[in-house]
Amino acid sequence: MEHTGALVVVLDRSARVVRWNAACARVTGVPAEEMCGTPIWTVVPADERDGARAVLDQLVAGGRGGDHEVHLLSRTGPARLVAWSNCVLRDEAGEVAYLVGTGIDVTGRAEAEQAQRRQARQLEALAEASRVFASGLDYRTTLDTVARRLAELIGDGALIRILSPDGGWLVPVAVEHPAPERAALRRRILAAAPQRATEGITARVLDSGRTLRIPALSSETIRNEMKPEYLPYLEGVTSLLIAPLAQRRQVFGHITLMRDAGGAPYTAEDEALLEDLAHRAAQAIENARLYGEAQAAVMARDEFLSIASHELRTPLTALRLALENMRRVSSRGGADALPPAYVERVLGTAERQGQRLEKLVSALLDVSRIHMGKLDLDLEETDLEQAVQDAVAQVEDEAAQAGSTVVVHGAPAVGRWDRLRLSQVATNLLSNAVKYGAGKPVEVTYGAADGRAFLVVKDSGIGIDPASQHQIFERFERAVSSRNYGGLGLGLYIVKRIVEAHGGSVRVESSSGAGSVFSVDLPQRPPAGRDGAPAAGAAAR
Numbered sequence: 305m306e307h308t309g310a311l312v313v314v315l316d317r318s319a320r321v322v323r324w325n326a327a328c329a330r331v332t333g334v335p336a337e338e339m340c341g342t343p344i345w346t347v348v349p350a351d352e353r354d355g356a357r358a359v360l361d362q363l364v365a366g367g368r369g370g371d372h373e374v375h376l377l378s379r380t381g382p383a384r385l386v387a388w389s390n391c392v393l394r395d396e397a398g399e400v401a402y403l404v405g406t407g408i409d410v411t412g413r414a415e416a417e418q419a420q421r422r423q424a425r426q427l428e429a430l431a432e433a434s435r436v437f438a439s440g441l442d443y444r445t446t447l448d449t450v451a452r453r454l455a456e457l458i459g460d461g462a463l464i465r466i467l468s469p470d471g472g473w474l475v476p477v478a479v480e481h482p483a484p485e486r487a488a489l490r491r492r493i494l495a496a497a498p499q500r501a502t503e504g505i506t507a508r509v510l511d512s513g514r515t516l517r518i519p520a521l522s523s524e525t526i527r528n529e530m531k532p533e534y535l536p537y538l539e540g541v542t543s544l545l546i547a548p549l550a551q552r553r554q555v556f557g558h559i560t561l562m563r564d565a566g567g568a569p570y571t572a573e574d575e576a577l578l579e580d581l582a583h584r585a586a587q588a589i590e591n592a593r594l595y596g597e598a599q600a601a602v603m604a605r606d607e608f609l610s611i612a613s614h615e616l617r618t619p620l621t622a623l624r625l626a627l628e629n630m631r632r633v634s635s636r637g638g639a640d641a642l643p644p645a646y647v648e649r650v651l652g653t654a655e656r657q658g659q660r661l662e663k664l665v666s667a668l669l670d671v672s673r674i675h676m677g678k679l680d681l682d683l684e685e686t687d688l689e690q691a692v693q694d695a696v697a698q699v700e701d702e703a704a705q706a707g708s709t710v711v712v713h714g715a716p717a718v719g720r721w722d723r724l725r726l727s728q729v730a731t732n733l734l735s736n737a738v739k740y741g742a743g744k745p746v747e748v749t750y751g752a753a754d755g756r757a758f759l760v761v762k763d764s765g766i767g768i769d770p771a772s773q774h775q776i777f778e779r780f781e782r783a784v785s786s787r788n789y790g791g792l793g794l795g796l797y798i799v800k801r802i803v804e805a806h807g808g809s810v811r812v813e814s815s816s817g818a819g820s821v822f823s824v825d826l827p828q829r830p831p832a833g834r835d836g837a838p839a840a841g842a843a844a845r
């Protein structure tokens with residue numbers, strides 16, 4: 305009995321210890337001399353005594369129930385869980401003389417079971433996260449759900465932030481804590497004190513792309529590495545885990561978990577789980593982004609098709625009506641019924657509408673050329689004045705119809721440019737100035753200095769809201785409604801690409817209702833590599 309690894313204890317009928325073997329003494333830290341004569345209850349936790357007593361009573365009464373698990377208090381550490389197997393020894397009269405308990409310390413097994421349960425919960429969280437990620441393409445909802453589950457499982461607090469489009473700031477997208485008031489407080493703090501990507505402890509994770517685990521967060525780290533505004537945010541946090549969100553090695557955000565005081569420090573196992581989740585979340589975000597882009601592209605295409613068909617139909621309808629009218633007049637009175645002035649008018653209409661159609665179709669062709677990287681430049685000595693004159697002649701009719709005058713101020717400016725493309729730039733800018741500044745004068749200025757030429761087109765029309773100014777140079781982008789102004793939204797895109805292919809730039813200064821100034825800046829000698837078709841084509845891409 306003394307030498308076995310199992311715990312063996314013998315009790316008398318009133319549950320006083322009679323024998324207490326070495327294993328019992330080792331587990332409880334109480335030697336046999338001290339334990340003998342003492343009721344066994346002194347080493348059983350108070351909340352388990354009633355249960356244990358009931359088991360013994362049942363045994364004494366001759367029933368079953370000898371096997372049960374009870375903790376033993378220990379002087380040297382936390383209570384140990386012991387699995388007991390009990391039996392009674394009776395005297396000759398059949399009365400209970402002793403109770404004998406044999407036990408095995410199963411504390412390790414219980415811990416293993418607990419770990420297993422924790423692992424099962426975490427696997428469940430992973431599976432759920434994958435399900436959520438796969439089911440929803442709206443990534444904000446997805447991240448909210450993930451952050452909430454993370455906070456519940458390995459939190460206690462969870463925060464997900466994404467880099468702003470310019471990469472300068474961290475934008476919170478999900479802030480969770482099992483206690484709603486803590487979550488609300490944290491949201492308020494984050495909103496009031498935005499964090500730069502280069503600041504604080506997260507900067508380390510964003511830079512390295514590696515997970516950061518701080519099992520025991522010291523007040524020194526908090527003081528040195530956190531923004532002072534975040535101190536109330538981190539109150540009570542004792543352990544920290546920050547994993548990067550990355551796609552193709554590009555870090556675009558992070559997930560942070562914060563454990564409150566009283567909880568165990570984060571383990572390597574927690575770290576692995578979070579990394580796995582961060583990886584899945586990153587994929588989900590990327591999917592959502594691509595999906596959003598694809599949707600926007602489909603919408604833009606549909607909108608473009610509807611605008612383009614409308615734009616193409618307008619001149620065709622005008623042409624058809626003019627010809628139908630002519631046929632009607634001629635069928636009523638023969639060829640004589642068509643006075644020369646009338647014929648001239650119809651031919652004028654047909655010509656104008658034909659030109660309009662041609663312009664639309666060439667714009668579409670240009671766009672597909674640019675898109676395929678085939679905008680080849682034919683560079684030659686070109687006079688900017690010539691290009692401007694061509695353009696003015698092109699928009700003469702439109703200007704007259706709109707009631708606008710075009711005033712030109714120029715100084716000689718010669719350079720190596722593509723003559724036709726350059727007059728296309730001037731024509732597009734002038735035609736916009738006339739279209740969006742109808743009835744008001746348009747001013748064109750050009751010249752050259754220090755190896756650079758400039759062309760400025762100024763109108764006093766409807767102007768452009770600053771918020772739209774960056775997008776009007778993109779394909780199909782318009783800042784006006786198609787109901788009020790016709791157009792495909794391609795003119796400025798083509799201007800920008802042609803100017804850039806020459807190594808120059810174009811910009812706009814404007815505000816709503818205050819007219820617009822479009823300025824083109826061109827090197828007189830395009831940089832090396834643009835002189836010659838293949839390289840110029842590549843530059844236009």
Ligand code: ADP
Nearest residue numbers: 736740767776782783784791792793794795796
């Ligand atoms: P389109 O004129 O066919 O719409 P553009 O690419 O030439 O296409 O211009 C894009 C948008 O920029 C226009 O839809 C209009 O909203 C705005 N815009 C261009 N030029 C002017 C201007 N001179 N004044 C005001 N808005 C302009």
